[in-house]
Amino acid sequence: MWCLPFSWLYRIRPSVVHDPFKALTQSTFTNDFRACPPNPNQLRWQPFDLPKNPADFVEGLATVCGAGDPKARSGVAVHVYACNQSMKNKCFYNADGDFLIVPQTGDLHILTEFGQLHVQPREILVVQVHMSVPLAGNGMLVTFQQGMRFSVQVSAPSRGYILEVFNTHFQLPDLGPIGANGLANPRDFLSPVAWFEDVDSVDYLVVSKFQGSLFSSRQDHSPFDVVAWHGNYYPYKYDLAKFMVVNAVSFDHADPSIFTVLTCPSNTPGVAVADFVIFPPQWSVQEHTFRPPWYHRNCMSEFMGLLYGRYQAKEEGFAPGGASLHSMMTPHGPDQEAFEKASCVELRPTKLEGTMAFMFESSFSMAVTQWGQNGCSKLDGSYYRCWQGLRKNFDPNWKPQQTEEPLTSPEIIQS
Ligand SMILES: O=C(O)Cc1cc(O)ccc1O
Numbered sequence: 001m002w003c004l005p006f007s008w009l010y011r012i013r014p015s016v017v018h019d020p021f022k023a024l025t026q027s028t029f030t031n032d033f034r035a036c037p038p039n040p041n042q043l044r045w046q047p048f049d050l051p052k053n054p055a056d057f058v059e060g061l062a063t064v065c066g067a068g069d070p071k072a073r074s075g076v077a078v079h080v081y082a083c084n085q086s087m088k089n090k091c092f093y094n095a096d097g098d099f100l101i102v103p104q105t106g107d108l109h110i111l112t113e114f115g116q117l118h119v120q121p122r123e124i125l126v127v128q129v130h131m132s133v134p135l136a137g138n139g140m141l142v143t144f145q146q147g148m149r150f151s152v153q154v155s156a157p158s159r160g161y162i163l164e165v166f167n168t169h170f171q172l173p174d175l176g177p178i179g180a181n182g183l184a185n186p187r188d189f190l191s192p193v194a195w196f197e198d199v200d201s202v203d204y205l206v207v208s209k210f211q212g213s214l215f216s217s218r219q220d221h222s223p224f225d226v227v228a229w230h231g232n233y234y235p236y237k238y239d240l241a242k243f244m245v246v247n248a249v250s251f252d253h254a255d256p257s258i259f260t261v262l263t264c265p266s267n268t269p270g271v272a273v274a275d276f277v278i279f280p281p282q283w284s285v286q287e288h289t290f291r292p293p294w295y296h297r298n299c300m301s302e303f304m305g306l307l308y309g310r311y312q313a314k315e316e317g318f319a320p321g322g323a324s325l326h327s328m329m330t331p332h333g334p335d336q337e338a339f340e341k342a343s344c345v346e347l348r349p350t351k352l353e354g355t356m357a358f359m360f361e362s363s364f365s366m367a368v369t370q371w372g373q374n375g376c377s378k379l380d381g382s383y384y385r386c387w388q389g390l391r392k393n394f395d396p397n398w399k400p401q402q403t404e405e406p407l408t409s410p411e412i413i414q415s
């Protein structure tokens with residue numbers, strides 16, 4: 001039975017004991033997408049820089065693109081983070097919506113109001129003590145829903161991607177004919193157990209994101225003073241290696257919605273505010289098929305990132321820690337090299353291994369921020385060239401080769 005998301009938190013002091021909020025300026029971070037000039041071009045970013053100066057998770061937040069308005073509780077934003085410092089006596093919460101965080105490099109140890117979890121890369125969870133997101137080479141997501149306070153601790157330079165949704169929360173996609181099991185299974189989502197610290201007489205900074213702007217307020221105690229909680233509204237993490245991949249096993253290239261890990265639905269059935277989709281290791285077995293993605297134009301904005309390895313449609317040029325954006329109805333698809341390779345390759349069963357790309361796919365038409373356009377200095381001005389060498393292959397006299405036994409072969413039992 002579905003019930004409204006809620007949690008009861010039993011804490012040492014109520015959260016209301018704090019000084020007034022003050023505006024916090026951070027020029028790289030924004031939710032004001034009306035100010036961003038439209039740009040329909042295919043865009044690709046080289047890997048975003050790791051911090052050159054000391055920066056914690058909040059200081060290292062930068063917005064790449066987005067649409068909508070948190071005041072209207074409608075829209076999405078795509079941010080990246082790059083940090084090399086732990087948040088010390090400092091936490092963050094988002095009053096506007098949910099953050100789905102996808103680390104690309106570096107462990108994140110996260111203190112939350114709901115507790116901490118610690119998982120070493122590839123370790124099966126046994127003891128729940130700290131929250132940690134494994135290193136690149138694996139792939140993990142962690143979701144903080146509206147209002148949840150958290151503090152990110154790092155031990156090495158760390159970088160990742162964030163999908164923010166203003167409308168509602170992420171949920172598992174409907175499995176439809178797949179049935180009861182498959183894709184991301186509910187049992188693999190892990191949540192913290194209650195943990196608290198009773199720390200007084202500190203100068204603690206609570207950073208909030210409210211109506212698209214950042215604020216800070218001071219208090220004299222740790223906000224992680226929740227001694228117990230219950231409910232169904234809590235942060236969670238998910239190891240992308242647990243995703244059960246479903247794909248075409250006969251012919252043709254399936255829509256990437258079959259790789260949806262989580263979706264934030266809109267009020268229109270079948271249309272997502274945003275989907276989080278992965279391109280995980282998998283077998284390719286389709287016959288009579290150009291196996292990489294088709295060339296296409298569609299009614300979604302597609303922001304892609306690469307956690308590790310190579311993406312099938314662009315083996316070069318799309319690097320781990322970088323990104324691409326293909327906007328509504330803007331044509332895109334495999335680069336020339338991928339096209340030529342996949343057009344000639346023998347279609348044996350092949351295992352795509354050692355790779356994890358992902359897509360934040362939104363029905364909102366996203367605009368690129370000033371930081372995304374210029375500030376980050378990572379935009380690849382020559383991206384469009386990767387398609388310019390594609391030539392026509394149309395031959396009006398072409399006839400299909402009979403490479404297989406005809407269907408009337410006596411070997412085949414016909415009904
Ligand atoms: O454009 C992309 O690379 C993402 C994508 C992958 C795919 O397999 C099918 C459609 C699609 O948009």
Ligand SMILES: [Fe+2]
Nearest residue numbers: 296302326332
């Ligand atoms: Fe696409």
